[in-house]
Amino acid sequence: MNFVSIIMGSKSDYEVMKNCANTFEKFDVKYEMIVSSAHRSPERTKNYVKDAEERGAVAFIAAAGMAAHLAGALAATTTKPVIGVPMKGGAMDGMDAMLSTVQMPSGMPVATVALGKAGAVNSAYLAMQILAITDKELAVKLREDRLVKAKAVESDSASIEVRL
Structure with a gap:
C-alpha cells in the first residue's frame, strides 16, 4: 500500500499540519502522521523512515521550525522525495526555518513549500502530484x-x- 508520511518536529506543529492531513483525506490519499525530532529523537526518526519505506511510503513531508533540520535529516536517510514545510515561530518568525529548509547541499534535495497553512496544503498537493505519476x-x-x-x-x- 502506497502512502505519504507526515513527520512533525514538534506536537505544536499539528495545528498547521492538520491542513495537510485534511487535504489528503479530501482526495482519499493514505497518510501517516507522527512527531519525531531530528535533534531530540534522531534514532526514532531514522528508524521510522526505514520502516515507513519498507511499508510503502512514497514521499515524506517534514514540518519543522527554527533550525528546521528535520527535512534535511530525512533527505539524508531516504532517496524518496522529501517535502519541507517551514514552520513559523522563534526569533525570526519562520525565516530561519525557511532558510534551513531550502539551503540543502548538492545531491540532498528537499522541495520547500511556503510557511504555515499554505505550505501544509501545498505539501499535500505536491506529494499527490508525485503519486499521480503512476x-x-x-x-x-x-x-x-x-x-x-x-x-x-x-x-x-x-x-x-x-x-x-
Whole structure:
C-alpha cells in the first residue's frame, strides 16, 4: 500500500499540519502522521523512515521550525522525495526555518513549500502530484480540482466585476 508520511518536529506543529492531513483525506490519499525530532529523537526518526519505506511510503513531508533540520535529516536517510514545510515561530518568525529548509547541499534535495497553512496544503498537493505519476485516478481528481478552483475564480469575479 502506497502512502505519504507526515513527520512533525514538534506536537505544536499539528495545528498547521492538520491542513495537510485534511487535504489528503479530501482526495482519499493514505497518510501517516507522527512527531519525531531530528535533534531530540534522531534514532526514532531514522528508524521510522526505514520502516515507513519498507511499508510503502512514497514521499515524506517534514514540518519543522527554527533550525528546521528535520527535512534535511530525512533527505539524508531516504532517496524518496522529501517535502519541507517551514514552520513559523522563534526569533525570526519562520525565516530561519525557511532558510534551513531550502539551503540543502548538492545531491540532498528537499522541495520547500511556503510557511504555515499554505505550505501544509501545498505539501499535500505536491506529494499527490508525485503519486499521480503512476495513479491515473488521482491524476483525474487533481485535474478536476483545478477546474473547480478556476470556476470559483470566475464566479468570484462575476459577483463583483465591472468592465467597460
